Amino acid sequence: METNQYLDVFIDESKDNLQVVNDKLLELEKEPTNISLVEEIFRAAHTLKGMSATMGYEDLADLTHKMENVLDAIRHEQVNVSTSLLDVLLQSLEYLEEMIMDIADGGEGKKDVSKVVTQLQAIEAGEQPISEVESNAATLAESPVDHQMKVDQFEETVIHQATSDGQQVHYIKVTLSEDCMLKVARVYMVFEVLEQNGEVIKSVPSVSELEDENFDQSFEVILVTGISEEELEAKIMKVSEVSEVKIEDFNKLMVDQPTVEQKAIKETEIQEEEAEINQNSKTSEDGTKKKSAGNKTIRVNIDRLDVLMNLFEELVIDRGRLEQISQELDHNDLKGTVERMSRISGDLQNIILTMRMVAIDQVFNRFPRMVRQLTRELGKDINLQIEGAETELDRTVIDEIGDPLVHLIRNGIDHGIEMPEERKAAGKPETGQLLLKAYHSGNHVFVEIKDDGQGINQEKVIKKALENGVITSEQVGNLTDRQVNELILASGFSTADEISDISGRGVGLDVVKNTIESLGGSIEIDSVYGKGTTFSIQLPLTLSIISVMLVIVQDETYAVPLSSIIETAVIKDTDIMKAHNKRVIDFRGSIVPLVDLKEVFEVPSNGKEQDEFYSIVIVRKGDQMAGLIVDSFIGQQEIVLKGLGNYLTDIFAISGATILGDGEVALIVDSNALIK
Amino acid sequence: MTEENVMNEKVIVFKLQDEEYGVPVSYVGSIERMQEITRVPKAPTFVRGVINLRGIVTPIIDLRERFELELTDYTDSTRMIIVSIEDKDVGMIVDGANDVLDIPVEAIEPPPEVVGSVDVDYIRGVAKIDKRLLILLNLDKVLSKEEVSKLETVESS
Numbered sequence: 001m002e003t004n005q006y007l008d009v010f011i012d013e014s015k016d017n018l019q020v021v022n023d024k025l026l027e028l029e030k031e032p033t034n035i036s037l038v039e040e041i042f043r044a045a046h047t048l049k050g051m052s053a054t055m056g057y058e059d060l061a062d063l064t065h066k067m068e069n070v071l072d073a074i075r076h077e078q079v080n081v082s083t084s085l086l087d088v089l090l091q092s093l094e095y096l097e098e099m100i101m102d103i104a105d106g107g108e109g110k111k112d113v114s115k116v117v118t119q120l121q122a123i124e125a126g127e128q129p130i131s132e133v134e135s136n137a138a139t140l141a142e143s144p145v146d147h148q149m150k151v152d153q154f155e156e157t158v159i160h161q162a163t164s165d166g167q168q169v170h171y172i173k174v175t176l177s178e179d180c181m182l183k184v185a186r187v188y189m190v191f192e193v194l195e196q197n198g199e200v201i202k203s204v205p206s207v208s209e210l211e212d213e214n215f216d217q218s219f220e221v222i223l224v225t226g227i228s229e230e231e232l233e234a235k236i237m238k239v240s241e242v243s244e245v246k247i248e249d250f251n252k253l254m255v256d257q258p259t260v261e262q263k264a265i266k267e268t269e270i271q272e273e274e275a276e277i278n279q280n281s282k283t284s285e286d287g288t289k290k291k292s293a294g295n296k297t298i299r300v301n302i303d304r305l306d307v308l309m310n311l312f313e314e315l316v317i318d319r320g321r322l323e324q325i326s327q328e329l330d331h332n333d334l335k336g337t338v339e340r341m342s343r344i345s346g347d348l349q350n351i352i353l354t355m356r357m358v359a360i361d362q363v364f365n366r367f368p369r370m371v372r373q374l375t376r377e378l379g380k381d382i383n384l385q386i387e388g389a390e391t392e393l394d395r396t397v398i399d400e401i402g403d404p405l406v407h408l409i410r411n412g413i414d415h416g417i418e419m420p421e422e423r424k425a426a427g428k429p430e431t432g433q434l435l436l437k438a439y440h441s442g443n444h445v446f447v448e449i450k451d452d453g454q455g456i457n458q459e460k461v462i463k464k465a466l467e468n469g470v471i472t473s474e475q476v477g478n479l480t481d482r483q484v485n486e487l488i489l490a491s492g493f494s495t496a497d498e499i500s501d502i503s504g505r506g507v508g509l510d511v512v513k514n515t516i517e518s519l520g521g522s523i524e525i526d527s528v529y530g531k532g533t534t535f536s537i538q539l540p541l542t543l544s545i546i547s548v549m550l551v552i553v554q555d556e557t558y559a560v561p562l563s564s565i566i567e568t569a570v571i572k573d574t575d576i577m578k579a580h581n582k583r584v585i586d587f588r589g590s591i592v593p594l595v596d597l598k599e600v601f602e603v604p605s606n607g608k609e610q611d612e613f614y615s616i617v618i619v620r621k622g623d624q625m626a627g628l629i630v631d632s633f634i635g636q637q638e639i640v641l642k643g644l645g646n647y648l649t650d651i652f653a654i655s656g657a658t659i660l661g662d663g664e665v666a667l668i669v670d671s672n673a674l675i676k
Numbered sequence: 677m678t679e680e681n682v683m684n685e686k687v688i689v690f691k692l693q694d695e696e697y698g699v700p701v702s703y704v705g706s707i708e709r710m711q712e713i714t715r716v717p718k719a720p721t722f723v724r725g726v727i728n729l730r731g732i733v734t735p736i737i738d739l740r741e742r743f744e745l746e747l748t749d750y751t752d753s754t755r756m757i758i759v760s761i762e763d764k765d766v767g768m769i770v771d772g773a774n775d776v777l778d779i780p781v782e783a784i785e786p787p788p789e790v791v792g793s794v795d796v797d798y799i800r801g802v803a804k805i806d807k808r809l810l811i812l813l814n815l816d817k818v819l820s821k822e823e824v825s826k827l828e829t830v831e832s833s
Binding site: 310314556600604646659664666 | 715716717725731732734735763764765
């Protein structure tokens with residue numbers, strides 16, 4: 001098959017479409033009468049069906065088709081939106097996702113979905129035995145062959161709603177002059193005028209036919225608008241080569257439509273249903289509708305971006321080398337050119353890095369469904385709020401952050417938020433709140449997961465930590481509240497009394513902590529017992545290129561990330577004091593412990609005597625500081641962050657490596673690990 | 677494993693002390709001359725450090741140290757064999773690498789078990805070809821994390 005080259009596009013677009021279906025289904029649960037949502041879901045499902053049929057994935061197309069039938073029934077108001085119906089639709093969606101994933105992994109996209117298909121058919125048939133026939137009829141009515149101004153039930157609903165909102169519905173017939181050369185352009189201009197003033201509900205011939213110039217001299221549209229017939233007519237006539245505009249009140253034309261009354265009855269039914277569902281879900285109404293911006297974008301394969309990044313990294317290494325050479329040669333023209341090149345490559349770096357930035361929404365968007373499912377499984381009542389989904393992060397971080405977040409959210413739902421009865425007894429609202437929030441701050445992105453559940457029971461944590469040997473009984477007295485909370489991140493720890501399916505699968509929160517730290521981030525816990533818990537994760541904006549200070553320890557070169565450095569200093573040995581047998585200095589009024597990198601890294605001595613002056617790099621982690629003793633500073637440099645490979649993981653106080661201008665490898669110091 | 681279906685196994689032969697060892701060609705990415713190695717502090721003792729292998733930071737282990745053989749200075753014939761197992765790329769320092777051999781599967785025997793000898797699990801088998809004796813390595817075990825994890829626990833205590 002010659003479809004391979006399209007496979008990537010197919011998978012990408014299918015994922016997009018499934019995401020749309022997912023988002024809209026969840027919105028639909030909040031507003032069950034919003035038919036325009038159904039319309040959007042239907043469109044996405046329809047596209048998916050078409051694409052998968054073209055690609056030869058019959059099972060996928062088949063299941064989508066069944067879903068489509070149900071959606072069709074919904075939008076024609078033959079089936080009412082209910083929670084159980086959404087369950088089935090979401091279940092089908094899950095299967096579709098699995099199929100797409102299978103295809104992406106090189107599979108056939110086949111799956112036994114007979115159960116859900118039966119359910120879909122039951123909904124379709126059970127509620128309205130003739131829906132299949134009717135939906136076929138509806139498709140026919142929609143089909144572009146039909147040249148009469150007939151509206152289907154969906155369009156009728158919109159019109160009806162518009163009328164009751166005080167909007168006017170116009171039937172407009174536009175005739176172009178006979179000698180019109182650029183009919184498509186004129187049609188486009190007319191539509192622009194129309195869309196500025198209202199909403200086009202239907203056009204005959206259809207928009208795509210109009211675009212293909214597949215019409216004679218005239219076309220008809222139905223427009224919902226706030227402006228009068230005369231004004232509209234004047235506006236359309238302004239478009240050149242329009243010979244005639246005929247506008248009539250559409251409702252007058254349709255007065256003898258028989259279905260209007262029936263529909264009104266149905267609508268009241270739906271409103272009742274809606275009230276019921278709202279009562280059940282108690283979801284907060286999110287009034288803001290996100291419109292996808294019509295940005296000019298192209299799809300670029302991520303691999304290409306990675307290659308671009310790698311090439312650029314090579315360039316950065318050579319840039320370092322060039323800068324070094326020009327310093328040594330001290331040639332003015334060369335220096336000037338190298339400086340300019342450095343500046344340009346700096347700009348280039350910014351562009352490449354921003355190109356790799358992805359909105360965290362990509363990770364967040366799967367959570368609403370997950371939370372919905374978990375709450376139903378556990379019988380809890382939880383409202384998930386998401387803030388700052390548009391916050392951007394480097395793709396490499398995005399790829400890694402998903403699992404830790406899933407873990408934390410599951411944890412919050414399972415252990416954090418209590419059952420509705422318990423909440424009531426504790427005097428809290430029955431609906432638990434779970435807030436997922438992302439925001440930028442400086443060179444970092446923060447992600448917070450906040451619940452108003454039972455909080456961390458510190459006594460229980462300490463007891464458990466003692467049992468599991470995470471801490472010793474002597475240590476207990478010295479722990480601050482925060483340190484106690486952070487014990488739950490230690491390995492071999494789980495406070496849930498029973499191992500449940502939701503969290504506590506034997507992997508603890510330590511996995512979360514490790515993943516985040518391997519990304520160069522950190523995690524903190526704030527918790528008030530009985531009130532709730534906040535996990536806040538700090539992540540670097542980008543992982544690939546960072547600024548460092550290069551330092552020399554004996555004969556070895558190390559890189560200290562600039563983000564953790566406060567300043568560098570040279571001190572005399574007489575300034576070093578002893579406290580608790582540890583060397584400390586007085587740095588701007590605060591006592592800062594010293595860490596000798598030579599000792600920590602067991603650097604082989606080069607035989608030189610330490611003179612009376614010490615070079616110190618002051619680093620910080622949160623509020624704590626430490627002074628790293630080095631032999632000398634080389635200077636500040638942009639470096640490309642590289643891992644030590646998959647073999648050497650968890651090397652103490654080393655977060656990675658980089659390749660210097662001379663081709664040698666320098667290790668990057670993880671100063672966080674050096675501050676206790 | 678496909679090797680079991682094929683009658684011959686192609687191996688890269690390298691020297692260590694006086695003995696010859698073999699690793700399957702399929703694992704070997706390249707063979708490199710010695711170059712500057714950056715020491716990695718607190719890594720397992722047999723990990724010499726990391727090198728810049730054409731832009732990729734690659735860890736290097738010293739097989740003499742790994743097999744607890746006597747350590748000698750590196751010479752002109754010393755090589756680094758870059759192997760990749762699963763997703764790990766690692767370079768192994770050996771005394772010399774200069775041969776590729778086809779070993780018939782039936783020539784491979786399990787490692788000899790002698791009473792009192794230390795059971796070393798990184799030897800997969802021994803192949804006898806003409807008068808040469810080849811020790812076939814179990815690369816997973818050679819790079820075994822056991823030692824690494826042992827070291828980690830020392831650190832954290």
